[in-house]
Amino acid sequence: MRKKIKKINAAILIIGNEILSGRTQDKNVAFISKWLNSNCGISIKEVRIIPDEEKIIIKNILTLSKKFNYVFTSGGIGPTHDDITAKSISKAFKVKYEYHEEAYAILERYYGKKKFNDGRKKMAKMPRGSKLIYNPSSAAPGFIIKNVLSLPGVPSILNSMIENCKRYLVKGLKIHSKTINLFTVESNISKQLSLIQKKYKKFVDIGSYPFFRLGKIGVAIVTRSTSLKKLKNVNTDLMKVIKIKKIEVLNL
């Protein structure tokens, strides 16, 4: 009997003027996407970066949570006035924005009663009905409500919390990938790539990406599939072309 594992997809919503303005270089998209695929078989199908504006956050949460199995938000859950993610998600889902009892207790224990000021208390406020995503590095938890998981923007903290998302996620089919690096130009193999892509149409996704290394121009051919067998077949076909065309392969 075949195991029924479905394709599960997700979107990432990066909330933060500092990413939009270019002041800060985003690192969370690549990290979340790679982690989700290898650990949960979940594919990121869309990313949006938006400003810290309530109306815009609400609209994007509603759109993306309908369109994808999961939405991961990053940013805007800290203690300052520009951290409005939790409040905006509450409004999007029309639930109360209120203290989460366990989050409040965690933060109070972490800071101590005397240092648990209003800014820090704010980090315990979440949409009613949220479950916590524990934070092993700086205490303040993320949360999940419906299919939306909210994580902080600081990469080191986000990275430390991602394992704690796992319990809330339904696993899907992992996408396997293989890269062949060639010392040639894209146009030298574009016709053959196109034919091979047609042959494996729905099963394998072939990408071709130019690179510059050791003073030479090259192309990375990246094949991606949920089937290891199909991935092997497509790479056998690719190697035939490479042999016929006498293209040098860069072994890394």
Add this chain to the structure above:
Amino acid sequence: MRKKIKKINAAILIIGNEILSGRTQDKNVAFISKWLNSNCGISIKEVRIIPDEEKIIIKNILTLSKKFNYVFTSGGIGPTHDDITAKSISKAFKVKYEYHEEAYAILERYYGKKKFNDGRKKMAKMPRGSKLIYNPSSAAPGFIIKNVLSLPGVPSILNSMIENCKRYLVKGLKIHSKTINLFTVESNISKQLSLIQKKYKKFVDIGSYPFFRLGKIGVAIVTRSTSLKKLKNVNTDLMKVIKIKKIEVLNL
């Protein structure tokens, strides 16, 4: 007499499975955003990263080109089967996808008649009515049609072409910014920041971003405004708070 300069905004549409999968770390968002603000006074208000799929590209081009003054696309204008940006934009705007005479001539001259193969010819195909964005590093031009400017995905090539977008852009108000780095925690100043933000509501945008440096926790306070005067005022207010609270400032 006052000069009438408007706020001009734009979106970036990154087209490419390699960015979505996390295989490649995007660098174009930060580059384009910083360049546009300093050189043209144009603010990026939304970024989307989407897969190499025609229907999805068409939908996003139509949505974003209506919503913003300009849309910058990055990726998918090379010679291979997965480069479908130009074709998809043609379909979005219901114009023919055909050889651009000047682009064809540029590429033929660059490669020489003998080496001008089908893959390379493909890079001369564009939506009818496009104007060229010249490429000083690898010849293949980008293009602009309506308010959509299409650039390649490889950062070094994109960077070399960005100056050539200028002639097509209406200039807007530049956003000035100032950063103060403080050795304190966000929650220590969150109340005061919130009050100052309220005072300068529509004119200055205040962001607060935690950092770790020299083994200490800190906060970068970033203020952004189109008015240099208002920016100065808000920073005077901030410095008063910093002095009263005896917070150490990190001079970089």
